Amino acid sequence: MLVVDGRTLRCADVALVAGHDVAVEVAPAAAERAEAAWRLVAELSAEREIYGRTTGVGANRDLTVEEDAGPEHGHRLLRSHAGGTGGPLPAPTVRAMLLIRLNQLAAGGSGAHPRLLPALAATLSSGALPRVHRTGAIGTGDLTVLAETALTLSGERPWLSGSLPPVPLDTSDALAFMSSNAATLAEAVLAALDLDRLLRASHVVAALSYVVLGGSPEAYATPVHAARPHPGQVRCAAELRRLLGMAGLPKPGRRIQDPYGLRAFPQVQGPALDALDYLREILTVEINAATENPMVSLSARDVFHHAHFHTAYVAVALDQARATVHHVAELSAARLGDLVEPSFTDLPAFLASGPPGSSGVMILEYVAHDALASLRQAALPVTLGTAVVSRGVEDHASFATQAARQATEAAAAYRKVLACELVAAVRALRMRPADLMDLPVRAAFEVAEAELDPDLADRPLSADLDAAAALLDTIADF
Structure with missing residues (x-):
């Protein structure tokens, strides 16, 4: 009840x-x-x-x-x-x-x-x-x-x-x-919570890629993020340290500096985490607000004409959230590119397992960038436009409704991008399972491994992508 x-x-x-x-x-x-x-x-x-x-x-x-x-x-x-x-x-x-x-x-x-x-x-x-x-x-x-x-x-x-x-x-x-604006707020709330789950899942997916790529722990070190303590950035680095068991002085990575997909992850993920926190704060105010025009005030025993119907706060917060998520998705696509590169993984090109010329997960980059292009379109700001209606009396609009719709589209596209990275990371770890050892993120890998097809031969990967997309909601809680 x-x-x-x-x-x-x-x-x-x-x-x-x-x-x-x-x-x-x-x-x-x-x-x-x-x-x-x-x-x-x-x-x-x-x-x-x-x-x-x-x-x-x-x-x-x-x-x-x-x-x-x-x-x-x-x-x-x-x-x-x-x-x-x-x-x-x-x-x-x-x-x-x-x-x-x-x-x-x-x-x-x-x-x-x-x-x-x-x-x-x-x-x-x-x-x-x-x-x-x-x-x-x-x-x-x-x-x-x-x-x-x-x-x-x-x-x-x-x-x-x-x-x-x-x-x-x-x-x-x-x-x-x-x-x-109850319908707009409804879509915004559901999209915001979906994006929040995906951002939490992305910590796990990035950690799995980190293991495959032999990342450097220095990028996530506490002193680094204490020097520029943006809340989301600090939170992201702490999550990576937790998932990767980085206590004390962890062993150095394979490279003195990693590609941005790993090294800049807290700096890019952080703004998205902060933007989603802000968006939830805005939406919580809105869904509990008396926004009707005119508004009846029992305390003042009067009726007031006003503009609470205008949802600039919602539109701006949604625009910011979508823009930051797009940046995070770009890093996921970049890590996917690293995962198929032998010089980064010491594994066969495209994580192929078969005769010379086998394609492995080559197609995943195409799928990821298709989804990323859709996300890029969905991330375009709605707050750059306005409208004049009702014979000029109502001369501004926030387009928060469109921002909420685009947030739904952004979440669906981001889920596809992350699914591509997850499929590749799990495949790579199957090819070199000793890398995980006793890391906390291993529990998430085991869940994914149980759901994804173990066959490493060249074959259609559509079912794997669907399964990985569904798994993101589960691994978000690890």
Whole structure:
């Protein structure tokens, strides 16, 4: 049972609900807070103009809604904004979106009717899913996705799977429900956690390559990183020392200086670790925030018009994360190049095991650089663009939605790059198993060795790559 209170939701909770059947309920205090906000905004709406409740939205903000409009104005607002297109959002992302939106409503700033909270909790607990489209947001509110969700809850649109009794929606519920970036945040959270797992796995993969290549321990020495103590860099070097059993004075490597793939790994991996830490901090704030515009404040007993719908923090953090991960993936591809070079490994070219001219893992470099090219495209910053919409009234956009999508693509591409390096490193260690001796990273090698095909003859490596990509989630915990 996950209890939603509007204040303490974690990114890990979002991932749990996205991927598993979890019962969800609303904390009593959160339900009371939502009801108090709904009553307050109803009182204030009788005294003053409130955007989206007594007025139109966007460039229609100065047009007053007729007092006797009833719920029909809200339904028109939802129908007109339910214009998404493209393919459907994946089911895990939809579940994550529903949970985040529920938690934001539980924060008590929307003024939406409190019956929406148990309706969303019941949707999640029952496994029902609304059918929502992927395309239609620019980082200033997931209006199309949330309008489609609201119309599904009200019984006006069919469910993708499962169903619930229709929930009545009033005019005051329309903008209050739509005013959120819950879908963008859902994809961002899931992508961030995927990237985090891959970065943790990359410590293990790099350590295996280090063993094959006979790396120099000096690059990871504590005095080196104490001299420039960036948190991520220090953490990466410590992880490599742990995995490689570098206690006291380890034996020197084969070379006085290694290629950058090994020697600069902490300096390149470090920024990525720091960027993911920052991204998780930003996302944790966002998924627990009352971001609705206008926002109801119970403490001030007032309603405020503002710009919390703008997700510049999210967009910038996602851009930074993708850029740093691209650099890390470049080093993985570089290490793969070292692994197939006899002068670095003292093994046959391309780790081949067969007659002269055998290709071994030659093709892995092509696969890795194909994936790296995709990652490079996904790493391009979205924050260099903007948009002017709604007759010039809304004159800036963060494109955080696109940044989140590209983070998903970046994670998939990075997984392929790392899988190529893992397949090559395991193959090399099979050819020279004594290198591992009693190193802590040997446990990860043994797990990978048990899953990957031991046949060293020239053969298709597609199944190996699929198995290695799946293994990354497991070895991330070593």
